Amino acid sequence: MKVTVIGMWGGFPKVDEPCSGYLIEHNEEKVLLDCGSGVAVKIGKYMDVNTLRHIVVSHSHYDHASDIGVMMFSRLVNTITEKTDVVLTIYEPYNEISSQHPESVKFSEFKSYEEDSVLKIGDMSIRFLEMNHPVKTFAMKISTDDKTVVYTADGTISEELKEFSQGADLLITECSLYEWADGENTGHMNITDCIELVKDAGVKETILTHLPHYGEINDLLETAKQSGIENVQLAQPGLTIEV
Numbered sequence: 001m002k003v004t005v006i007g008m009w010g011g012f013p014k015v016d017e018p019c020s021g022y023l024i025e026h027n028e029e030k031v032l033l034d035c036g037s038g039v040a041v042k043i044g045k046y047m048d049v050n051t052l053r054h055i056v057v058s059h060s061h062y063d064h065a066s067d068i069g070v071m072m073f074s075r076l077v078n079t080i081t082e083k084t085d086v087v088l089t090i091y092e093p094y095n096e097i098s099s100q101h102p103e104s105v106k107f108s109e110f111k112s113y114e115e116d117s118v119l120k121i122g123d124m125s126i127r128f129l130e131m132n133h134p135v136k137t138f139a140m141k142i143s144t145d146d147k148t149v150v151y152t153a154d155g156t157i158s159e160e161l162k163e164f165s166q167g168a169d170l171l172i173t174e175c176s177l178y179e180w181a182d183g184e185n186t187g188h189m190n191i192t193d194c195i196e197l198v199k200d201a202g203v204k205e206t207i208l209t210h211l212p213h214y215g216e217i218n219d220l221l222e223t224a225k226q227s228g229i230e231n232v233q234l235a236q237p238g239l240t241i242e243v
């Protein structure tokens with residue numbers, strides 16, 4: 001699988017740096033995990049947006065889902081103008097985002113998933129784990145025959161998340177907070193939680209993402225490295241990893 005970070009800020013985007021969006025490619029198939037603010041602008045750097053068939057949304061918070069409507073209108077206009085005839089399918093937590101849909105748009109469709117759902121997209125399978133977060137949120141595990149990528153989305157650390165992430169080739173973990181800030185009360189993880197998750201799950205490579213807008217984010221990376229974690233990077237737009 002090829003993983004490309006399109007955006008990685010928590011909360012709101014910066015100039016040229018969107019919120020959550022991760023493009024996963026395997027054999028000819030592509031799937032976008034989350035579609036936060038700014039992703040619709042930047043995804044064209046990495047693929048022809050008219051060929052995108054699948055977006056899986058972890059939860060309805062704006063920094064993960066606000067560009068869904070924009071992607072739908074893009075597909076609407078570009079089908080009318082005959083630039084594409086591909087249907088865009090948006091997978092969302094059951095009963096989570098549906099109330100926020102703009103008017104229904106041709107050439108886009110919504111499908112709900114739940115914790116026991118398994119999505120088959122090309123040769124990839126996607127499984128889900130419900131997270132502890134203020135709205136219904138799911139971590140995702142994307143598997144091929146021999147590789148696994150886990151994306152935590154937003155939420156607190158748990159034994160279930162460690163089990164879900166066990167042995168992953170790549171963990172894309174939210175790291176919203178510095179070590180002095182408690183994640184439990186806000187439904188997020190701090191860097192100490194991330195380190196515990198990486199070590200206890202025995203993951204091979206880690207991307208720290210959903211990064212804070214304050215402080216020095218390189219301190220997060222340094223803290224991780226000082227704990228003994230080796231294959232760890234901060235997410236940044238355009239970061240590409242092959243697993």
Ligand SMILES: [Zn+2]
Binds near residue numbers: 133154
């Ligand atoms: Zn959230």
